[in-house]
Amino acid sequence: MPDSSPKATVQSQFGPNAAKYATSRVHAKGASLARLVELLQPQAEWTALDVAAAAGHTAFILAPHVAHMLVTDITPEMLDVAAGLAAEKGIDNVAFEIADAQNLPFADERFNLVTCRIAPHHFADVSRFVREAWRVLKPGGLFAVVDNIVPPGPTGDFVNEFEILRDPSHVRCLTLGEWCDELAAAGFGAITTEIAPKRMAFAPWAVRLGATPETVIALHGMLAHAPQAVLEFLQLQGEGDDLTFELSEAIVIGRKNPAA
Amino acid sequence: MKKLFRFFLFAALIGGIAYAIREFISPSGDDYTKSGSGVLPSEPVKSLDEAPLGGEISDDLLRILVCPEDKGPLELVDDGKFLLNPRNGYRYPIRNGIPVMLIEEGKKYRVETQEA
Numbered sequence: 001m002p003d004s005s006p007k008a009t010v011q012s013q014f015g016p017n018a019a020k021y022a023t024s025r026v027h028a029k030g031a032s033l034a035r036l037v038e039l040l041q042p043q044a045e046w047t048a049l050d051v052a053a054a055a056g057h058t059a060f061i062l063a064p065h066v067a068h069m070l071v072t073d074i075t076p077e078m079l080d081v082a083a084g085l086a087a088e089k090g091i092d093n094v095a096f097e098i099a100d101a102q103n104l105p106f107a108d109e110r111f112n113l114v115t116c117r118i119a120p121h122h123f124a125d126v127s128r129f130v131r132e133a134w135r136v137l138k139p140g141g142l143f144a145v146v147d148n149i150v151p152p153g154p155t156g157d158f159v160n161e162f163e164i165l166r167d168p169s170h171v172r173c174l175t176l177g178e179w180c181d182e183l184a185a186a187g188f189g190a191i192t193t194e195i196a197p198k199r200m201a202f203a204p205w206a207v208r209l210g211a212t213p214e215t216v217i218a219l220h221g222m223l224a225h226a227p228q229a230v231l232e233f234l235q236l237q238g239e240g241d242d243l244t245f246e247l248s249e250a251i252v253i254g255r256k257n258p259a260a
Numbered sequence: 261m262k263k264l265f266r267f268f269l270f271a272a273l274i275g276g277i278a279y280a281i282r283e284f285i286s287p288s289g290d291d292y293t294k295s296g297s298g299v300l301p302s303e304p305v306k307s308l309d310e311a312p313l314g315g316e317i318s319d320d321l322l323r324i325l326v327c328p329e330d331k332g333p334l335e336l337v338d339d340g341k342f343l344l345n346p347r348n349g350y351r352y353p354i355r356n357g358i359p360v361m362l363i364e365e366g367k368k369y370r371v372e373t374q375e376a
Contacts, residue, residue: 068320070321070324072361074362076309076311076355076358076360079358083358095317095318095320095321096357096358097321097325097358097359097360097361098358098359098360098361098362098365099328099361099362100328100361100362100363103328103329103362103363104328105325105326105327105328105352105359105361106324106325106326107323107324107325107326107331107333108331110324
């Protein structure tokens with residue numbers, strides 16, 4: 001029987017499409033990468049962990065600033081691409097492990113920094129992942145999540161449905177408020193947030209994960225019938241091949257035991 | 261009975277010819293085409309299951325790796341091919357120097373241990 005758990009869906013979705021992520025512009029040159037380094041101010045003696053690293057873009061921008069960079073993903077093929085990129089870039093302080101974000105294979109209190117960028121919307125249990133991040137962080141350690149966020153209520157539900165149609169491994173984008181609640185519930189303090197819009201070209205976005213032409217038509221159909229609040233959020237521009245829309249990306253950072 | 265046998269023989273022959281024609285027109289090759297995206301990865305992506313067991317992993321990494329289920333320490337066993345949890349017998353494979361730390365993988369290679 002085929003395994004239809006979210007984890008298996010992520011593996012089957014990202015495995016065959018792994019190579020596309022090494023060159024995807026939003027992921028490689030996303031403004032949040034540089035901003036993340038500014039906000040986190042990584043230190044030379046730190047051991048850092050990047051969870052659900054995909055092609056490793058976040059890990060590779062952090063690696064030169066820290067002593068050790070651990071890189072995990074649940075999709076072996078993704079890590080294969082990441083390991084290839086690390087060798088190409090001559091980054092030698094990284095180590096790779098296949099791991100599940102919700103069951104991290106690391107001892108307690110080992111990291112100064114845990115990051116996870118544009119991935120939690122694939123997780124079946126975000127709360128569990130946030131608790132795992134808290135567990136593996138040293139007292140005073142930083143946890144940084146970058147992910148797409150949605151507005152609260154039916155507007156956010158519609159945007160999530162839109163994403164799920166394009167990518168069955170999409171579980172749910174949270175609202176900014178939900179992210180803050182998740183971090184606070186796990187015990188993080190000194191929580192800071194930033195939001196940046198990012199404009200997406202519809203055509204490459206739609207097919208990056210292998211959507212069929214029928215799915216692309218269905219996505220257009222959803223946009224054609226979207227409620228006004230959704231259209232205000234997505235800020236559609238252009239038509240046909242030039243169609244673009246906006247997604248909202250948040251950086252949420254919390255500290256474990258801020259007083260420590 | 262003989263008729264039935266002949267029918268199956270005929271069906272198999274037709275099936276074989278159809279398969280040969282289809283393979284000639286478009287070889288099946290890898291499964292990437294199944295996604296029907298029309299945009300394929302620039303190079304074939306290999307499954308890690310096919311990667312050889314073992315490979316070097318650093319002592320630093322070994323010190324912080326634990327079983328993802330009980331979060332307890334692991335032992336490098338089988339000439340560095342697996343990380344064993346002596347408490348439950350789970351063995352996590354190391355492939356091409358990358359530890360595969362998924363609970364389902366650990367279970368797949370589980371061994372009987374004295375403690376388990």
